[in-house]
Amino acid sequence: MNLFRLVMIIATAGTLSGAWWLSVNGVGGESSDLDRSLRTGSGGNTFSNSSVK
Amino acid sequence: MRAEVAEVACPNCGVGLKALGGGRVVIQVCTHCGSALDAVDNFRLLKTHAELPRPDTPLKLGDKGRIQGVDWVVIGILGWSEAKRWTWTDHQLYSPSHGYAWLTLEEGHLIFSRAWRGAMSPTWMTERGIETAEKPPEIAARGQSYRYYETTDAKVTFAEGEFSWAVMVGDRSKTLSFMSTDAMLTLDQGPEREVEISTYPPQAETWASFGIKAAAPLRVHPLQPRRVWRDERFLSGLGAVATLVATLAWGVLQSQGNWVEPRVLPKAGGLEVEAELPITTTTGVVELRIRTDVYNAWAGIETEVTDPSGTVLFQNAREVGYYAGIEDGESWSEGSQVTSIYFRPTEAGDYGLSLSVPEGGAGEGAGGPSLSRPSLTVYEGRAASMWMLMALVLSALMAGLPLIRDWLHNRARWRGSDWSDD
């Protein structure tokens, strides 16, 4: 087996393991529309552009 | 075979001309003065051409080489040009056992052509037939399909040596070419209706057999086979294995997570939900799946989640809408009754959730929420499976590498085709 093939096997295995670790740990798995500013009572305006279709 | 004629003297300039070809040579063009001699009629002078620009070729008359296991000798050289922009050089080859063939040098590529007398279906194709065709016409021959490639209208700009057909400087030739995966059929539109088959010989090997070291050409020739990388099959196989692993892993990750029973507090009423979520792990993310029964209606849902210490972790506003009906006898639906919110717990413990539906309406109006109280399903330890999905796509690309390269190569091969769909 040549070096290139060995490197490619390791890289592939690394990519799959890395993807598994990131997935299982939920990295980046939060919804992107979470409002973390601690204002309360707001949010009504969010619907002002409501148009489903 | 040819009756013995080893050398003839040019009747115009007197220089000795070697006869290298066989009995089917019909014309010999003087290497010195360019006079065309009739090889059929005792080398009678037919025509004399003044100094013509020599085509750029490292091959010369008498050069010997090997193609497809046959020894050939260069007996004639023809320069061609089309519309003064494209130029190429044809070398007439002769073998006592295999007869006459052509070695063409075009943009650094060597192409080997010879007469094709096998069966074709249809047996002939004309320029008119191409012009009136709806899609690129095809010819079946040698168990392959040859698709129309281009029409060539070329002029002979230079000639020297012997040729198996009566060719003169200034002659025009119109040909139609059709290409399969590895060969080209060229239909000469002249009265003889000759067909030639062209293939792409191994370049370095062919040059070497003629004793010439040539540089590799830059552009892809239509007949050029794709260069397969040394490790291409290995990479493709590795990619296939990785695709399989990633697919299985993705399936596992999709179903990852444990159901958490929310303790719904009775104090809320109407469309509002107050609940406690007993979260036990900080691995992965928590999914809040909110299910509504909106039907041809929409609803704005506000949620607020507090961590076990009572601090607000986040607020969120979502909109769900679901519309369905029957139009022209076909049922349709749009939108969803369900929405999921994902968040990362900071510690294990009881998280607080409050959910309200401040806005909504039937149809697209804003006449107020039109639904029952939303129901809540909660999972913890959910995976962010998009990472594995990305790995899956990468693996699939690697597995499909030969196919992708085939496609790119084929696109490059057909780029020069003059077929247009208009």
Add this chain to the structure above:
Amino acid sequence: MERRNCMTCGADLGEAFGWSRMVNCAHCGTAHILRDAVFAAAGSAGVFHDAPGLVRLMQPVQTLQGRFLPVGVVRFSYGRGAWDEFWALDDLGKGAWISVDEGDIALQRPVAAASLPAAPRERSAVIAFDDRDWTVTEAETATCLAFRGQLPEVFVLGDQFTFLNASSGDGRILSGEFWPGGHAWFCGPWIDPFDLGAK
């Protein structure tokens, strides 16, 4: 089968005359013919210059149409050059002509049809045969130069005849041969020299 001996040198000619009408002695080159049950020496078989070729006497060749053993050969001149006609037997012992002209190789068998003319036609003339139109591509005069081996017809050195080749674009060649008082037609496929294997 009856065996014959060379009438000049006495060498064994082999079991030759089962179907052939002509054979030349492998030892001294004298040609013999069998005509109306009369066996006679016919003199010289001509000078046969060896030329490189894909088909050789007594060496089986594999074609897409089957395996053939060339048992006889006649060389004809068309002036500027010459070509060979090999009489070859297939595995069933049936004969066919394999004509070899510098890489142009064809496998032909005798054909007959009312539409085939008894006299030569000019180049570009059209002949009807086998429900197709055949265009004459070549019409010339040939001279018998030499022969070797066993042949189904009698050839005489220096004999001349007119021949034509015609094509219909279906991968076959139709040939007509014309001599005073007779004519014959042959048809069959072109053989790609690159498809020809020695077996």
